[in-house]
Amino acid sequence: MKKHPKLVFEPRFRIRCGGQLVFGPGKANLLEHIQKTGSIVDAAKAMNMSYMRAWTLVKNMNDSQNKSLVETTRGGRLRGGAKLTKTGLAVLQAYRKIETQSMTATRLAQIKIADMLSS
Amino acid sequence: MKKHPKLVFEPRFRIRCGGQLVFGPGKANLLEHIQKTGSIVDAAKAMNMSYMRAWTLVKNMNDSQNKSLVETTRGGRLRGGAKLTKTGLAVLQAYRKIETQSMTATRLAQIKIADMLSS
Numbered sequence A, B: 001m002k003k004h005p006k007l008v009f010e011p012r013f014r015i016r017c018g019g020q021l022v023f024g025p026g027k028a029n030l031l032e033h034i035q036k037t038g039s040i041v042d043a044a045k046a047m048n049m050s051y052m053r054a055w056t057l058v059k060n061m062n063d064s065q066n067k068s069l070v071e072t073t074r075g076g077r078l079r080g081g082a083k084l085t086k087t088g089l090a091v092l093q094a095y096r097k098i099e100t101q102s103m104t105a106t107r108l109a110q111i112k113i114a115d116m117l118s119s
Helices: A025-037 A040-046 A051-064 A086-105 A107-118 B025-037 B040-046 B051-064 B086-105 B107-118
Strands: A007-010 A014-017 A020-023 A070-073 A081-084 B007-010 B014-017 B020-023 B070-073 B081-084
Touching: A007 A107, A020 A051, A025 A040, A025 A051, A025 A081, A025 A086, A040 A051, A051 A070, A081 A086, A086 A107, A086 B086, A086 B107, A107 B086, B007 B107, B020 B051, B025 B040, B025 B051, B025 B081, B025 B086, B040 B051, B051 B070, B081 B086, B086 B107
Parallel strands: none
Antiparallel strands: A007 B014, A014 A020, A014 B007, A070 A081, B014 B020, B070 B081
16 A cells, blocks of 8 residues: 555636636736736746736736726836735635635545545 | 627536546536547547547546446447446436536625626
């Protein structure tokens, strides 16, 4: 019997609209970093992501639905900042809730899979 | 207000062991197609996936944990076939249960996100 570390389950909910990917784990993490750092540049750095990629994801989040999720401010000494809109924060919180709830609800099936694979 | 189609939520649970991805939505679909077609070749075709890619995923599923999930048979007129092991079938079923349970448990938060984005 091989020894192996513990299995880790990660919910990675995707939200689609038509064929388009509207929201998912990457965008949730980006929102969280923007919330923490107050800046798309710094959020991108924290995620080892190019600024262009982060900017594209933000634009995509703001344009794909009726509500913007990130608000940017320009000018001043600090190259402009970014923060979550009220909707952006609420969507992030609801998404994290989905992750927590799905982990709790599936605990037994997770244990079953882990037992089957490791025994 | 933009009109847009309904939001669709997809749980895409990943199972990791150490740094390695052990199981996820793609492997679950591959197991399901192997179960249906009795063949890795046909499962790969049904998923628009190269045979080499499918074979690598099967090898990875069989080697990464203590139990094999797919059993292959060689020779005969039909280039050999493949079927799920008892563990493979049970893992697939438990994974589908995780998907169903997580969708049910998060229905309210899903509605909340859909309402926030579309209103």
